[in-house]
Amino acid sequence: MFSAAFLCALLSVAWWPLGVKFGLPAPGFTPAVLWHIHELFFGFAAAAIGGYLLTALPGWTAHPPLQGAGLKALVLVWIFARIATAKFDALPVAIPLFLNAAFFAGLAGVLCHQLAAAGSYRKLCYPAVVLGLGICEAAFLVEAAAGSVWSCLALSRTALAGLILLLFSVGARVIPAFTRNWLAQQGDAGPPVRDAAQLCCLLQGLLLLGLALKPAGFAEAAYATWIAAGAMMLWTMRGWRTGTAFFNPLLAAQHMAFLWLPFGTLAFGVIGLDLIAYQMPSAVHAITIGGMSGLIMAISGRAGCHRPEGIMRAGAGFTAGCLLIWLATWTRLALPFSSAYAESLITAAAVLWCIGWLTFITGFLPALSGPARRPVLSGRSFGQQ
Numbered sequence: 001m002f003s004a005a006f007l008c009a010l011l012s013v014a015w016w017p018l019g020v021k022f023g024l025p026a027p028g029f030t031p032a033v034l035w036h037i038h039e040l041f042f043g044f045a046a047a048a049i050g051g052y053l054l055t056a057l058p059g060w061t062a063h064p065p066l067q068g069a070g071l072k073a074l075v076l077v078w079i080f081a082r083i084a085t086a087k088f089d090a091l092p093v094a095i096p097l098f099l100n101a102a103f104f105a106g107l108a109g110v111l112c113h114q115l116a117a118a119g120s121y122r123k124l125c126y127p128a129v130v131l132g133l134g135i136c137e138a139a140f141l142v143e144a145a146a147g148s149v150w151s152c153l154a155l156s157r158t159a160l161a162g163l164i165l166l167l168f169s170v171g172a173r174v175i176p177a178f179t180r181n182w183l184a185q186q187g188d189a190g191p192p193v194r195d196a197a198q199l200c201c202l203l204q205g206l207l208l209l210g211l212a213l214k215p216a217g218f219a220e221a222a223y224a225t226w227i228a229a230g231a232m233m234l235w236t237m238r239g240w241r242t243g244t245a246f247f248n249p250l251l252a253a254q255h256m257a258f259l260w261l262p263f264g265t266l267a268f269g270v271i272g273l274d275l276i277a278y279q280m281p282s283a284v285h286a287i288t289i290g291g292m293s294g295l296i297m298a299i300s301g302r303a304g305c306h307r308p309e310g311i312m313r314a315g316a317g318f319t320a321g322c323l324l325i326w327l328a329t330w331t332r333l334a335l336p337f338s339s340a341y342a343e344s345l346i347t348a349a350a351v352l353w354c355i356g357w358l359t360f361i362t363g364f365l366p367a368l369s370g371p372a373r374r375p376v377l378s379g380r381s382f383g384q385q
Helices: 002-021 032-061 067-084 095-117 121-145 148-186 196-211 218-238 250-273 280-304 316-333 340-369
Strands: none
Touching: 002 032, 002 067, 002 280, 002 340, 032 095, 032 121, 032 148, 032 250, 032 280, 032 340, 067 250, 067 340, 095 121, 121 148, 121 280, 148 196, 148 250, 148 280, 196 218, 218 250, 250 280, 280 316, 316 340
């Protein structure tokens, strides 16, 4: 699933907006910006979420990972959903609706079955998130078919809030653990890494509250909640030893990508309350490019960083890819300050994004051959950083 996510990230932006600027026909989804939003949230991010959960599942259940026909069927449904969505205007809405729903339902079903069989009921929140994302995606397609662009944009922000919750929940757990393991391996005598578990639970509640308030019509309360959540996220990171982690490119990529979550969430809330004059779409890109894409790259990329001597070390493709995504984020955020160069900045950000993902994928290719190396996404085992 990770490979599918990487290709979707690369090809979706390479097609629109980049390819269309150079003469390629636009996706068959009008307006094309809705296709762009849909594919990055419900194509790219959904595949990455699936990849993460299916990779982490054996560690939660002590059962073998999903593979063979089951995994191939899930990936094929996802691919057909991408094709149908790209031909949205020419097809009955039921076809892309069914294919996209089948992916989310299939993924949630696999997770529920294995978690329930292992008695790991505390993890059932993850298939619930997958189903929630699937419901949001179905509503998005229905509204798009009805021509309700503003409703689609509102739904995309609801999906974004849900993704922030999920990214925070994963990042706040694994990044301190990876950092702690690496520092222990280095024999570090500094203060211990603190993950503030109780504060993280409170933060998850705040993010969930903001997610519920906005669709319920309490927009100002939701924005205020996100401001508080963003500030608390920054406070949570104070014990993560981020400065020391910069000496390890694997950890530096994770810490720097995670930083976009509090900054983006703060910006989301502050702009929503009209406290600063800045474009909301640009602020959203702080989370989608910097936070979402950055964390997907930084965490999933660990699978391609195993070395024969048994350690994990970032390769040139990983490091360059993460740096290029970081530059793409800043380039896109500069847009409101340079409206005269808006088109050039959008093109530059898209080019940096595509080169970044192409570089990252090239460095990741060796991980696709041979047996899977585990653990990859667990921070429990000493010496794996």
